[in-house]
Amino acid sequence: MNHRIRLFDVIERSLSGEVMSERDFDMKKIAIETQKMVKKYDINFKGDNFLMHDQGFLNRVWDAGIELLATTGVYSKDTGRVISYTEAEIRDLIKLAPKEAIYGADGDAVLEVSRTPDDTRLVTNMGGSVSVPMPNEYFVPCMMSYIQEPLVEMHCPTTNMEISNGMEIRTKSPLEIIAAWEEVKLFRYASSILGREGMAHHGIGISVSDIGQLATSFMMKKTDSHCIGIISELKVDNTILNKIAQTVMLDAQANPYANPIYGGLGGGVNGQLVLMTAEMIACSIIFLGTTVGTTPTHPNLFISTNKELMQITSIVFAAISTNSNIMTRLTQTMAGGPVTKTLLYEVIASTIAATKSGVSRLQGPRSATGAVTGACSGLEARLQGEVIRAAVGLTQEKAEEIIQKAYSMYVDDLKTQPYGKPFWEAYDVHSIKPSDEWQKMYEDVKNEAISWGLPL
Amino acid sequence: MDDKFLALADTVKEGDIDKGVAEVEKLLAGGVKPVALFTECIEPTLNILGQQFSVLEIFLPELMIAADVVNAIQEVVEPILRESGEANISKGTAVIATVYGDLHDIGKNMVSLMMQVNGFKVYDMGVDVSPQALLAKSEEVDADLLCLSGLMMPSMPFMRETIELAKANPKLADMKIMVGGGPVTDQWASDNNADGYADDAMGAVKKGIELVA
Numbered sequence A: 001m002n003h004r005i006r007l008f009d010v011i012e013r014s015l016s017g018e019v020m021s022e023r024d025f026d027m028k029k030i031a032i033e034t035q036k037m038v039k040k041y042d043i044n045f046k047g048d049n050f051l052m053h054d055q056g057f058l059n060r061v062w063d064a065g066i067e068l069l070a071t072t073g074v075y076s077k078d079t080g081r082v083i084s085y086t087e088a089e090i091r092d093l094i095k096l097a098p099k100e101a102i103y104g105a106d107g108d109a110v111l112e113v114s115r116t117p118d119d120t121r122l123v124t125n126m127g128g129s130v131s132v133p134m135p136n137e138y139f140v141p142c143m144m145s146y147i148q149e150p151l152v153e154m155h156c157p158t159t160n161m162e163i164s165n166g167m168e169i170r171t172k173s174p175l176e177i178i179a180a181w182e183e184v185k186l187f188r189y190a191s192s193i194l195g196r197e198g199m200a201h202h203g204i205g206i207s208v209s210d211i212g213q214l215a216t217s218f219m220m221k222k223t224d225s226h227c228i229g230i231i232s233e234l235k236v237d238n239t240i241l242n243k244i245a246q247t248v249m250l251d252a253q254a255n256p257y258a259n260p261i262y263g264g265l266g267g268g269v270n271g272q273l274v275l276m277t278a279e280m281i282a283c284s285i286i287f288l289g290t291t292v293g294t295t296p297t298h299p300n301l302f303i304s305t306n307k308e309l310m311q312i313t314s315i316v317f318a319a320i321s322t323n324s325n326i327m328t329r330l331t332q333t334m335a336g337g338p339v340t341k342t343l344l345y346e347v348i349a350s351t352i353a354a355t356k357s358g359v360s361r362l363q364g365p366r367s368a369t370g371a372v373t374g375a376c377s378g379l380e381a382r383l384q385g386e387v388i389r390a391a392v393g394l395t396q397e398k399a400e401e402i403i404q405k406a407y408s409m410y411v412d413d414l415k416t417q418p419y420g421k422p423f424w425e426a427y428d429v430h431s432i433k434p435s436d437e438w439q440k441m442y443e444d445v446k447n448e449a450i451s452w453g454l455p456l
Numbered sequence B: 001m002d003d004k005f006l007a008l009a010d011t012v013k014e015g016d017i018d019k020g021v022a023e024v025e026k027l028l029a030g031g032v033k034p035v036a037l038f039t040e041c042i043e044p045t046l047n048i049l050g051q052q053f054s055v056l057e058i059f060l061p062e063l064m065i066a067a068d069v070v071n072a073i074q075e076v077v078e079p080i081l082r083e084s085g086e087a088n089i090s091k092g093t094a095v096i097a098t099v100y101g102d103l104h105d106i107g108k109n110m111v112s113l114m115m116q117v118n119g120f121k122v123y124d125m126g127v128d129v130s131p132q133a134l135l136a137k138s139e140e141v142d143a144d145l146l147c148l149s150g151l152m153m154p155s156m157p158f159m160r161e162t163i164e165l166a167k168a169n170p171k172l173a174d175m176k177i178m179v180g181g182g183p184v185t186d187q188w189a190s191d192n193n194a195d196g197y198a199d200d201a202m203g204a205v206k207k208g209i210e211l212v213a
Helices: A003-016 A022-040 A055-072 A087-094 A136-147 A174-193 A210-219 A238-249 A269-285 A307-321 A341-355 A378-391 A396-413 A436-452 B003-014 B017-029 B034-054 B060-084 B106-117 B131-141 B153-167 B186-191 B201-212
Strands: A074-076 A081-083 A100-103 A110-113 A124-127 A200-203 A225-229 A253-258 A291-294 A327-333 A361-366 B092-098 B120-124 B145-149 B176-180
Touching: A003 A081, A003 A238, A022 A055, A022 A074, A022 A269, A022 B060, A055 A087, A055 A269, A055 A307, A087 A269, A124 A378, A136 A174, A136 A378, A174 A200, A174 A210, A174 B153, A210 A225, A210 A238, A225 A238, A238 A253, A253 A269, A253 A327, A269 A291, A269 A307, A291 A361, A307 A327, A307 A341, A307 A396, A327 A341, A341 A361, A341 A378, A341 A396, A341 A436, A361 A378, A378 A436, A396 A436, B003 B017, B003 B034, B003 B060, B017 B034, B017 B060, B034 B060, B034 B106, B034 B201, B060 B106, B092 B106, B092 B131, B092 B201, B106 B120, B106 B145, B106 B201, B131 B145, B131 B153, B145 B153, B145 B201, B153 B176, B176 B201
Parallel strands: A124 A361, A200 A225, A225 A253, A253 A291, A291 A327, A327 A361, B092 B120, B092 B145, B145 B176
Antiparallel strands: A074 A081, A100 A110
């Protein structure tokens, strides 16, 4: 069934599904049904390991996620109705998930594949620190610090703080349209002068509402990654369906993602395992994702590299990758910023955990919680790519050992969150080279990781 | 907590509305003063739940069901309080929303619930709410506190605009404004004339109480 027919089906269900208040959907569907699935499928995770090898447990997480989605559906905030699919329909639609996709073109094309935890094929390295506010004068130099890295295969820019005439960007206004145009044009410019014209752009990250994305869709290529965030938990509105409709009608590749909140409606670790699985399946079958993403967030730390979230994502990716072809993407959000060892240790631990759980693409690192002005640089994305390549050949046991070691090096910093230095202090912004201090720190941590047995 | 309140505290923790209301009616019939229900039982219970939530020993659904019980109890007790002229049990009236152009709601929902369970009368306007709608609602309910959440940089101008319009509105002269969300910092709050900033739900409750005191 092609995506246009499936899109009509989604729209039709959003107009005819069960009527429900949003509060009832949150409480009666998401919160209560998630906990019912936790009990029914005996999802009772305990332990300190980051990687999960119990296939029976992974299968239960997978089945619980499917049944949860069949029970809850997805809530349309604009129609006040639930977009529902039966379990049989969900299982049939999952079979349509693509096994591979090409992002980018020519010499910059990357073949993204559906992986398994011990797959030796590489995870796509999408460098970029989405949502980091970046002053206009450093927007292009920072972008170049990622694009120039040979191991960065796709790019998601930071958030430009102003448009070119210095005006602050406002969503749902003409300024959003102008900002979206400028983001795409500046990305193409930066990739062109670095000889990487074919590199896939993931975005338009800056477009909050639908107007920026719709206004610039003609500037996007089919081989770009059309990023579409759904609303937590398992909700959608017409601005999101508008983006999906435009992407589908362009025959382009939708990359929807969900932001499950740890401690939120899904509760703790066990509920999040089920809910995150359901959300990623929804991103595949309802939001028609070629690759489906998650950006899990800790409600107090605003990161994804604490123990619980790394365990959750590892288990969910392993459950999905061993039960389906769905290609998954993780946005890694770190506590540390540039010129801190914390950030580098986080990259090592989180990248190995996701790679050895079957993820297809890593996005990030989203340095310094993704919210600190200027706090990101291309060097951490270089390390992300290097760790991917080193991790694929590790045994699960060795991978677990290195993750534990790296985690022990940064766990005490998670609450203090050392944001480090902004891009313009971490790099020479003219030569786009890391400062001596940042370069040395990177080399020191790499050597340390090599001594742990990571073949960097 | 006095033993006579333990059963009521349990109904709040367990989210049992029917039992909670029945327990309140039983206590009132037994001569317990309505205000005491709150000061000696519900507030301490909610404080415990709030503390547990702030360190993620319990999660959002537990808070939601506790809030449902407390709301049901308030509906029973408030008419009696009004009739008897006893002290107002509310800590203040708050309007809360995620600002225009931003659809993120879970962080805002957490703050909203924590404010409710800690004694504020909360009008939650949802997400993507314009400055004009926020000010109209604040005027309508005579808000003591306006809580603004924002996670997207391109929505921040609307947060600033809401503050500017509120500060220029003489009908809202006494209303305090508290802000929070990913790109918001204490410095941003100070630079943009907000009265307070909080970086998590428990901090929002503490700051909110401080601002309306």
